[in-house]
Amino acid sequence: MSKEPIIYHLAKDEQYEDLDIEKALTREAWSVALAEMAEERPEIVVLSADLIGATLACRFADRYPERSFNIGVAEQDLIGVAAGLALTGKIPVVATFSVFLLMRACEQVRTDICYPNLNVKLIGTASGLSFGLGGVTHATTEDIAIARALPNMVVIVPADYLETAQAMHAAMARQGPVFIRVGRSAEPVVYATEPSFEIGKAHQLREGNDVTLIGCGVMVFESLRAADILRDQGTSARVIDMHTIKPLDAEVVLTAARETKAMLTVEEHTIIGGLGSAVAEVLAEAGVEVRFKRIGLPDIFATSGRPDYLRELYGLNGKAIAEHATALLDK
Amino acid sequence: MSKREYIPLTSERIRELTLKANDIRRELVKMFGIAGGGHFGGSLSAVEIVAALYFDVLRMSPNDPNWPNRDRFILSKGHASPAMYAALCDLGFFPRSVLDNFEKPGNPLTMHPNMHKVPGVEASTGSLGHGLPIGVGISLGARLDGRDYRTFVLMGDGEIQAGSVWEAVMCAAHYKLDNLVAIVDRNRLSCDGLIAELQCQDPLLPRWEAFSWKGREVDGHSVGEVAAALRAVPYEPGKPSVLIANTVKGKGISFMENKPSFHRANISPEQTQQALAEIATRREEWS
Numbered sequence: 001m002s003k004e005p006i007i008y009h010l011a012k013d014e015q016y017e018d019l020d021i022e023k024a025l026t027r028e029a030w031s032v033a034l035a036e037m038a039e040e041r042p043e044i045v046v047l048s049a050d051l052i053g054a055t056l057a058c059r060f061a062d063r064y065p066e067r068s069f070n071i072g073v074a075e076q077d078l079i080g081v082a083a084g085l086a087l088t089g090k091i092p093v094v095a096t097f098s099v100f101l102l103m104r105a106c107e108q109v110r111t112d113i114c115y116p117n118l119n120v121k122l123i124g125t126a127s128g129l130s131f132g133l134g135g136v137t138h139a140t141t142e143d144i145a146i147a148r149a150l151p152n153m154v155v156i157v158p159a160d161y162l163e164t165a166q167a168m169h170a171a172m173a174r175q176g177p178v179f180i181r182v183g184r185s186a187e188p189v190v191y192a193t194e195p196s197f198e199i200g201k202a203h204q205l206r207e208g209n210d211v212t213l214i215g216c217g218v219m220v221f222e223s224l225r226a227a228d229i230l231r232d233q234g235t236s237a238r239v240i241d242m243h244t245i246k247p248l249d250a251e252v253v254l255t256a257a258r259e260t261k262a263m264l265t266v267e268e269h270t271i272i273g274g275l276g277s278a279v280a281e282v283l284a285e286a287g288v289e290v291r292f293k294r295i296g297l298p299d300i301f302a303t304s305g306r307p308d309y310l311r312e313l314y315g316l317n318g319k320a321i322a323e324h325a326t327a328l329l330d331k
Numbered sequence: 332m333s334k335r336e337y338i339p340l341t342s343e344r345i346r347e348l349t350l351k352a353n354d355i356r357r358e359l360v361k362m363f364g365i366a367g368g369g370h371f372g373g374s375l376s377a378v379e380i381v382a383a384l385y386f387d388v389l390r391m392s393p394n395d396p397n398w399p400n401r402d403r404f405i406l407s408k409g410h411a412s413p414a415m416y417a418a419l420c421d422l423g424f425f426p427r428s429v430l431d432n433f434e435k436p437g438n439p440l441t442m443h444p445n446m447h448k449v450p451g452v453e454a455s456t457g458s459l460g461h462g463l464p465i466g467v468g469i470s471l472g473a474r475l476d477g478r479d480y481r482t483f484v485l486m487g488d489g490e491i492q493a494g495s496v497w498e499a500v501m502c503a504a505h506y507k508l509d510n511l512v513a514i515v516d517r518n519r520l521s522c523d524g525l526i527a528e529l530q531c532q533d534p535l536l537p538r539w540e541a542f543s544w545k546g547r548e549v550d551g552h553s554v555g556e557v558a559a560a561l562r563a564v565p566y567e568p569g570k571p572s573v574l575i576a577n578t579v580k581g582k583g584i585s586f587m588e589n590k591p592s593f594h595r596a597n598i599s600p601e602q603t604q605q606a607l608a609e610i611a612t613r614r615e616e617w618s
Contacts, residue, residue: 045475066475067475069471071498071502072498072501072502072505074498074501074502076460076464076494076495076498077464077467077495077498077499077501077502078464079464080461080463080464080465080467080468080495080499081464081465081467081468081471081499081502082468083454083464083465083468084454084464084465084466084467084468084469084470084471084472085468085469085471085472086468087453087454087465087468087469087472088468088469088472088473088475088476089472089476090472090475092468107458108461108464108495111455111457111458111461112454112461112464112465115455116446116447116454116455117447
């Protein structure tokens, strides 16, 4: 049995020391956006389970304490209470770490929210590798798969701060359950100005006709970095921000599959059941032939560590993505 | 919370409610007869509680099932749905023909109730331990809206083994939800047998009161006692109320009473006739 290597954390942004990268907290964006909507929409209420601060739900709760409920470390109750509030016409927005939201309270999310199709929005934070220091107990790389399997659930994985805010607006404009997956650390800014946002309509960020990189969440930024590296090597990469995993934008996938020679999906999630699986299903059922690879965690639990360290360790940064793309094209 | 007006609980009123309970018992046996079987035990133990709620305590409007000021009733022990269906049908929420096709393909009345299919059903229940948290949410919603309706949640005593129930018990007390009422149909049997042998729950009422609820205990088959106790909520201002209703699983059908095998059972046409005959005899005694 091989031992895990001793972990030494990289210095902050060591891998991008040549760049001046602007970063912002996606976990703050939803809450700030919601607080902006709250005055005109008294039906909005916010709930958390002893993580009002850690999810930054406090950006709303501090301004609207009478419409905020801290249910304590009791996630099953948290979801049931949200369902009950929805039954009285409120729009509950529930924020806690994804691992507790979708796993501890999975049956409540399924049976009390999705089955009756209640108008509840779920904000899962500390997803992916962004809270890698918290380790397996607190960070999750299986949540997209779980959320995607639940009927009636919309699954959104925004790329950055402004897209998270736009996703929150779109979720509030829609009737029914929506899961928005965000991280914990400050993540690179992809959109300098607010992008238009339509649930189920992907953003194509870069034209390209050799290879397509489809990313979600912070992996959109890394896909752009990969595209830069590939461009320097003479390879033209199309980059797609697949912010909605369900319903998936099948059209953008199939168009890219026909117009480029290879396609890679990139996600901070295991390669089982998430973005890569969703794209693979579309490709397989359409019978489109394209070289295809899912990049993400293999069927493992990530070790603990800072996000930049983990992204390098598991090949989830621009350099590694570019290498995978080149290898796939050379196959 | 505004004071409710009720019909005086005279012996004649109690007789009326007892006959309603008997009617529910008859209808649910017929429904299970149509289906060829069902959750007899826990449905029969809940009959007087359901009758007291629907025919005496709940403020509602069958012509307007979504009336915002209606009292809410959540049948958290969703497997007792036929008792609720019988009451809703009697009150005119849906026609008789629907009741007569219980569990038939396409019929809205299913083993576990679906709020989107059946008028008057407040929540889609069936998975145990879900109703009380939902009740807490509705009670918080009522408070936010400044409405004075109450929310009643009926659970089984097997159900209250679920941790989610106790999460909600703590939460309701924290928010001082005196518009919330939990009712425990304490028939002392669950799917696998005697609850006391699975997980001892005694002393039950002190456990709830230790969590800052205020409770009462009644004979759950005395519809008058149940109605009087439910009329009296909240038992203490600023506290949620719990009513422990001591019941008999399979109540009213001699060969089902206290029989774990009748938690859910198939039933022959002969057994159905015998059960209906026992219920008819009791109706004559009360008429």
